Amino acid sequence: MVEALVTVAALLVGIAFLLALYRFLRGPDAADRVVAFDTLTLISITGIVLIAFLDGRGIYLDVALVYALLSFLGVIAVARYLEQR
Amino acid sequence: MLSILGGLLLVAGAAFLVLAGLGLVRMPDVLNRIQAGTKATTLGTLLTLGGFACLRPDWALKLLLIALFILLTNPLSSQVLAHAAHRAGARQTPLANRVDRLAEDRGDAS
Amino acid sequence: MDSNRSTSAKPELPIGFLPLFATLLLLWILLHGSLSLQVLAIGIPAALAIAWLFRDGLSFVTDFRFRSTEALRAAPRFLLFFFKSLVIANIALARVVLSPKLPIDPGIVKARTRLKSRMGRLLLANAITLTPGTLTVKLDGEWIYIHCVRVAATDIEGATAEILAGFERYLEVMYG
Numbered sequence: 001m002v003e004a005l006v007t008v009a010a011l012l013v014g015i016a017f018l019l020a021l022y023r024f025l026r027g028p029d030a031a032d033r034v035v036a037f038d039t040l041t042l043i044s045i046t047g048i049v050l051i052a053f054l055d056g057r058g059i060y061l062d063v064a065l066v067y068a069l070l071s072f073l074g075v076i077a078v079a080r081y082l083e084q085r
Numbered sequence: 086m087l088s089i090l091g092g093l094l095l096v097a098g099a100a101f102l103v104l105a106g107l108g109l110v111r112m113p114d115v116l117n118r119i120q121a122g123t124k125a126t127t128l129g130t131l132l133t134l135g136g137f138a139c140l141r142p143d144w145a146l147k148l149l150l151i152a153l154f155i156l157l158t159n160p161l162s163s164q165v166l167a168h169a170a171h172r173a174g175a176r177q178t179p180l181a182n183r184v185d186r187l188a189e190d191r192g193d194a195s
Numbered sequence: 196m197d198s199n200r201s202t203s204a205k206p207e208l209p210i211g212f213l214p215l216f217a218t219l220l221l222l223w224i225l226l227h228g229s230l231s232l233q234v235l236a237i238g239i240p241a242a243l244a245i246a247w248l249f250r251d252g253l254s255f256v257t258d259f260r261f262r263s264t265e266a267l268r269a270a271p272r273f274l275l276f277f278f279k280s281l282v283i284a285n286i287a288l289a290r291v292v293l294s295p296k297l298p299i300d301p302g303i304v305k306a307r308t309r310l311k312s313r314m315g316r317l318l319l320a321n322a323i324t325l326t327p328g329t330l331t332v333k334l335d336g337e338w339i340y341i342h343c344v345r346v347a348a349t350d351i352e353g354a355t356a357e358i359l360a361g362f363e364r365y366l367e368v369m370y371g
Contacts, residue, residue, distance in 0.1 A: 002140070005092030009133070012099035016129075019106025023118070031115045031170035035122050038162060039109055042126040042155065043102050046133040049148070053137055061147045062226075068154055075162040079169040101285060108292045116342045117301055120330045121288055127325055128285045146225055160324035160331075161317075167332045167342060171303075186305035187332060187340040 010050060017043050034078050041071035091139030098132030101125045115170040123163040130155055216246035259314075259369060266369045273365035280326040280361075287327045291344065302346035303332060306339050306355040310363060315370035322362045329358060 020043060024036035045064050052060030108121020134152045138145040171187060219242035227234045259266065291298060310316050320331040320339060328344040341355060 002088045002092045005089075005096050006140075009092070009095040009099040009136075012096065012103050013133075016099065016102035016106040019103065019110050023106075023109040029115060029170070029173075031166065031173060032118065034166055035115060035118050035163075035170075036109055038159075038166070039105055039122045039126055042130050042159065043106075045151065045155070046098065046102060046130055049134065049137050049151075052144075053140060058144060058147070061144060061151070065147070065151050065154065065226075068151060068158070072158040072162055076165055079162070079165045082169040082173045104285070104289050104292060108288065111292055111297060113297070113299070114301070116303075116330065116332070117299060117344060120328070120342065120344055121292060123330070124281070124284050124288055124325055128281055146228065150222070150225055157321070160321040164320060164324055164331045164334075167330055171332055185303045187303045 006050075006053075013043060013046055013050065017047070030078075030082060034075060034082070038071065038075050041067065041075075087139050087142070091136045094132050094136030094139060096136075098129045098134075098136055101129030101132060105129060116167055119163050119167050119170070123159055127155065127159050212246050212250045215249065216242050219245055263368070269365045269368040273362070273369065276361065276365065277322055277325070280322070284325060284327040288344075298345070300345050301343060303340055303342050304346065304352065304355050306341060306352065306359050307337050308339055308359055308363065309337075310366055310370070312370040315366045318370070319359070319362050319366055322366075323358065326358065329355075 017040065020036050020039045024033055024040060027033055045068055048060055048064040048067065052058065052064070102125065105122050105125035108125060109118050112118045112121050131152050134148045138148045220238055223238040223242060224230060224234065227238075259270075308316060308319055310319055316334060316337075316339075320334050323329050323331045323339070323341060330342040331339060332342050333340040339359070341358075343355075
């Protein structure tokens with residue numbers, strides 16, 4: 001039962017990732033891509049924790065945390081750049 | 086029991102992530118995409134992290150830390166991004182009764 | 196081990212320093228999940244340095260009115276209200292995104308907040324971003340510019356003020 005639910009969730013995360021990826025590739029503006037990138041990051045965090053869970057490795061949680069941190073800084077930096085252009 | 090709840094939370098969260106993706110694809114302009122993206126990813130991620138916390142209670146503290154971080158930073162980054170997008174003059178959908186007080190106050194004709 | 200050095204500067208410490216130091220250290224210990232000497236040997240000096248550098252900075256912990264019991268009571272209510280709004284926001288969003296016609300009518304409206312503190316305003320802006328159909332675009336002093344998925348045809352400003360008031364009720368007591 002639980003395995004089935006985790007599998008369904010993994011599939012849904014994959015679909016969400018592809019949808020956001022479509023927007024990332026399609027654009028059309030730089031801002032659209034950054035929004036898509038931000039969304040991709042958040043979806044990936046769930047993905048990373050999912051891998052941590054499947055592998056039973058708690059250390060991957062730190063990866064997810066640092067990933068969240070870096071993406072936040074990244075989005076802020078790019079937004080600042082867009083603003084000043 | 087707890088693991089079933091965890092699994093259900095996981096699926097619900099993932100469904101909201103799909104909703105975020107759909108919102109990104111379907112919404113017609115940047116600001117609306119940000120609206121869809123932030124709300125759905127925030128709730129979705131909180132739910133999936135909560136689900137994992139149910140599946141692995143020993144990870145709960147660290148998952149809570151990640152959730153807290155996302156809850157505080159995600160709206161902030163979309164706010165900065167929304168302002169940047171608006172400022173850079175990203176295209177918006179032309180609609181009949183469109184109000185844009187920000188553009189009015191800044192003095193640019195939209 | 197390094198804590199002796201900095202206590203000498205105590206008289207001029209601003210109020211925000213200690214809570215910030217405590218939060219940072221707690222976060223660091225949570226991150227490691229252990230209380231070993233190594234963890235503390237790095238954590239304490241680092242937390243001291245950061246707390247010192249950002250002593251005048253903004254923090255949702257240090258600006259909180261811990262001394263007011265009203266604020267302590269308002270905080271969980273705010274959280275409850277916030278999560279309720281977040282869920283409602285997502286259901287509303289799902290309705291819009293999943294309906295074939297995509298019923299949106301976006302616009303940017305302007306609203307004035309009665310909150311005075313910077314932290315209160317920031318949390319208000321964040322809360323607005325995560326609640327039904329609204330997204331904070333700019334925070335300019337007491338003015339908040341809000342992007343709405345659906346602008347009400349009549350009385351735009353009134354409808355927005357109502358959204359603000361829902362959160363301000365709690366944040367006013369918590370941060371001022």
